[in-house]
Amino acid sequence: KPKPEFFFVIPIIVFCGVFIWNYFAFQYLWSFIVYFTVYHNIRQLYGINKWYQLTVGRFERKTDYFLYSVCYLSFAALHFKPGFHYAYYTGHDLFTFPSEVIYLFLKNFVFVILIAYFLYEIATAFKNKSFFLRRFLFILSSQLIYVAACIYSENELQLLAPLVLTHAIQYFSLVVLTSTKTNSIFKNNYRKAALFIAATLLFF
Numbered sequence: 001k002p003k004p005e006f007f008f009v010i011p012i013i014v015f016c017g018v019f020i021w022n023y024f025a026f027q028y029l030w031s032f033i034v035y036f037t038v039y040h041n042i043r044q045l046y047g048i049n050k051w052y053q054l055t056v057g058r059f060e061r062k063t064d065y066f067l068y069s070v071c072y073l074s075f076a077a078l079h080f081k082p083g084f085h086y087a088y089y090t091g092h093d094l095f096t097f098p099s100e101v102i103y104l105f106l107k108n109f110v111f112v113i114l115i116a117y118f119l120y121e122i123a124t125a126f127k128n129k130s131f132f133l134r135r136f137l138f139i140l141s142s143q144l145i146y147v148a149a150c151i152y153s154e155n156e157l158q159l160l161a162p163l164v165l166t167h168a169i170q171y172f173s174l175v176v177l178t179s180t181k182t183n184s185i186f187k188n189n190y191r192k193a194a195l196f197i198a199a200t201l202l203f204f
Contacts, residue, residue, distance in 0.1 A: 012160055030089035041167060042071045045142045052135040060124070063139055066117040070110055070143040074150040077106035078159075081151075088156050114143060144165055 021029045049067055053060060078084065078136035079096050080103040086094045119137070125131040 001070040003166060012056060018063070030093050031095070033089070034093045041163065042068065043168070045071065049135070052132070052138060061144070063117075063135075066113060066120065067142060069113050070117075071112050071124050072107055073113070074146040076097075077103055077110065078150040078153075080106065084154070086156060086159065087106055110147060114147075117143070 014189070018029070018033075021032075045067060046064060049063060053063075078086075080092060080099045081096075082100050082103065084098075085091075103201075121131075121136055145162045145166040148159045149159050153159040
């Protein structure tokens, strides 16, 4: 378990590193930010999945593999997508290698994994005679958002909007999960909070 000092030191190290990187105009700063942001996002999905497993008292390591594989392979497929050019910070944020053959292979492989995940959940439900709907919906929605963003996007907005949405879902899930373990005032008002989040997303 990390010491409390860890959470104070790491942000300072990151800030100094990015400052020095930018000050001396080293290459690939923005590429690092893009890739690290995606890594952070997927790791957060992994953490919330573990939290869901903790709340139901049963850990399913295989669901971690399904979650990871769909998200990472969808993001990998984006790099080979023909005709797609991502330019948010600079014109070279992503290292792209257009190849229709590799792109179609990864795309089809992602859908095979999704089907396998459905079959795994069905088999597990019959085996254990129980089905945890919230955990299933969280994993499935996270997977589908990455598929929509990385495989079906045609521009930066279509790529970023679903990922921003899934990031909001993650934090909302954290609040809901925390409230179930505490006497948080949010526990009885999560529907109001959900409406507030939805209204905020529509506004932006």
